[in-house]
Amino acid sequence: MNPVIELQLEHKSIRRFKKELISEDLVSTLVDVAQHTATSNYAQSYSIMSITDVDKKKRIAEIGKQSYIAESGHLFIMLADQARNAAIVEESGEKTEIFSSFDKFFIGATDAILAAQNIIIAAESLGIGGVLLGSILNEVDELSELLDLPAFVVPVLGIALGYPDQEPQSKPRLPQKLVHFENNYPKWQNISSKLEDYDNTVTEYYNARESNKRIETFAQMITHWSLVTHPGRLKMLNYIQKQKLIKF
Amino acid sequence: MNPVIELQLEHKSIRRFKKELISEDLVSTLVDVAQHTATSNYAQSYSIMSITDVDKKKRIAEIGKQSYIAESGHLFIMLADQARNAAIVEESGEKTEIFSSFDKFFIGATDAILAAQNIIIAAESLGIGGVLLGSILNEVDELSELLDLPAFVVPVLGIALGYPDQEPQSKPRLPQKLVHFENNYPKWQNISSKLEDYDNTVTEYYNARESNKRIETFAQMITHWSLVTHPGRLKMLNYIQKQKLIKF
Numbered sequence: 001m002n003p004v005i006e007l008q009l010e011h012k013s014i015r016r017f018k019k020e021l022i023s024e025d026l027v028s029t030l031v032d033v034a035q036h037t038a039t040s041n042y043a044q045s046y047s048i049m050s051i052t053d054v055d056k057k058k059r060i061a062e063i064g065k066q067s068y069i070a071e072s073g074h075l076f077i078m079l080a081d082q083a084r085n086a087a088i089v090e091e092s093g094e095k096t097e098i099f100s101s102f103d104k105f106f107i108g109a110t111d112a113i114l115a116a117q118n119i120i121i122a123a124e125s126l127g128i129g130g131v132l133l134g135s136i137l138n139e140v141d142e143l144s145e146l147l148d149l150p151a152f153v154v155p156v157l158g159i160a161l162g163y164p165d166q167e168p169q170s171k172p173r174l175p176q177k178l179v180h181f182e183n184n185y186p187k188w189q190n191i192s193s194k195l196e197d198y199d200n201t202v203t204e205y206y207n208a209r210e211s212n213k214r215i216e217t218f219a220q221m222i223t224h225w226s227l228v229t230h231p232g233r234l235k236m237l238n239y240i241q242k243q244k245l246i247k248f
Numbered sequence: 249m250n251p252v253i254e255l256q257l258e259h260k261s262i263r264r265f266k267k268e269l270i271s272e273d274l275v276s277t278l279v280d281v282a283q284h285t286a287t288s289n290y291a292q293s294y295s296i297m298s299i300t301d302v303d304k305k306k307r308i309a310e311i312g313k314q315s316y317i318a319e320s321g322h323l324f325i326m327l328a329d330q331a332r333n334a335a336i337v338e339e340s341g342e343k344t345e346i347f348s349s350f351d352k353f354f355i356g357a358t359d360a361i362l363a364a365q366n367i368i369i370a371a372e373s374l375g376i377g378g379v380l381l382g383s384i385l386n387e388v389d390e391l392s393e394l395l396d397l398p399a400f401v402v403p404v405l406g407i408a409l410g411y412p413d414q415e416p417q418s419k420p421r422l423p424q425k426l427v428h429f430e431n432n433y434p435k436w437q438n439i440s441s442k443l444e445d446y447d448n449t450v451t452e453y454y455n456a457r458e459s460n461k462r463i464e465t466f467a468q469m470i471t472h473w474s475l476v477t478h479p480g481r482l483k484m485l486n487y488i489q490k491q492k493l494i495k496f
Contacts, residue, residue, distance in 0.1 A: 004373035087436035117365035125252035188335035237350035
């Protein structure tokens with residue numbers, strides 16, 4: 001164990017922030033950290049958007065249905081971005097069709113997501129808290145318009161950061177043996193029995209926490225989750241293809 | 249600046265390893281760190297496969313066309329995994345079609361990729377080096393068969409780890425202003441002129457480094473990259489749909 005790993009093991013999403021904004025210097029440091037993340041083929045197929053415009057931030061909070069997005073000390077939108085690379089290729093006189101492959105989309109998304117995690121770790125090391133936001137994708141067409149995203153660019157994840165104004169408890173994770181396997185993928189027959197202890201742990205966690213109490217097992221939570229998906233999230237593939245990505 | 253951020257800024261991919269394997273205890277710590285990464289909707293839609301079988305490791309090194317994969321001290325394959333969740337839903341008597349949405353695939357991929365970055369940071373904090381491997385996807389059908397992956401599971405990234413036996417130089421990144429924007433996405437006209445200084449930096453980097461010398465600008469590198477894609481990588485979307493993911 002060391003201080004880095006201790007920090008990582010202590011991760012909790014923070015959704016209530018003090019009013020203080022993250023300084024420009026710290027934002028620049030976080031971007032610097034993001035840029036030092038591994039990037040596929042050295043192509044740096046991602047970009048980072050800072051939302052400092054108050055109205056845009058509010059609109060994104062509405063899209064994500066989370067008021068804390070508007071109240072955050074800084075809001076990043078991570079973009080899978082092949083537009084910069086495609087512009088380079090086009091100016092060199094070559095064709096850009098390859099950027100419409102799933103492969104190039106996924107390289108961009110991977111770069112952006114890896115960088116997002118590096119930002120979160122760096123922020124937490126500075127006493128800043130944050131939460132990763134898939135919910136920005138609820139109305140992805142509108143978000144895309146709001147940010148002027150051209151072809152070959154799609155948002156993949158938001159990061160709301162700020163100085164923490166809450167101390168949430170750590171959420172218990174699945175037992176390692178249900179997540180980490182050796183050489184072969186396991187079979188999931190009778191998964192209810194395999195989950196029994198964990199289901200109890202999750203129920204205890206929900207009973208014990210101060211706010212948002214609800215008695216639920218992990219299995220019930222997952223089943224519920226499978227039944228309710230924001231309708232906008234089912235437009236993602238269509239939107240991505242409109243952006244000229246994942247055409248083949 | 250602090251030790252965590254210093255570590256992140258010093259990141260370099262390591263591709264030559266000492267013979268020593270990563271101990272089981274450390275592997276378990278790395279999995280623990282991965283499990284403490286943020287996960288969308290608390291659903292933990294990813295899994296981690298350790299490849300300890302020597303023959304499988306060799307086969308994956310052939311798929312990735314990188315001998316250092318076989319020589320690594322530990323090899324993880326990160327999986328976007330909705331199979332465990334789908335099994336839970338199925339046992340509860342509900343339908344599993346929703347897991348074929350792009351949304352649920354992307355949630356799984358995001359979970360897996362965020363966890364991968366946390367593993368890399370934790371490993372580096374322990375003096376271990378590593379490299380993220382998109383190249384495991386070169387022959388994804390074969391990889392999938394090798395790992396017995398069922399429907400709703402796809403590999404997204406490999407992580408080869410080991411005690412470093414090289415000291416590579418840091419690769420210069422794009423200037424912040426070409427990667428980090430505020431509120432609106434920029435236009436890329438005359439990108440060659442915007443890239444001029446960085447192109448020179450990259451050329452200098454390639455000239456200065458001890459091995460693998462090649463004189464090339466960033467723009468030339470990207471154009472070359474757009475022209476050569478491993479044919480197997482263009483089978484990804486088809487494979488993922490065969491796994492019942494990204495059907496809509």
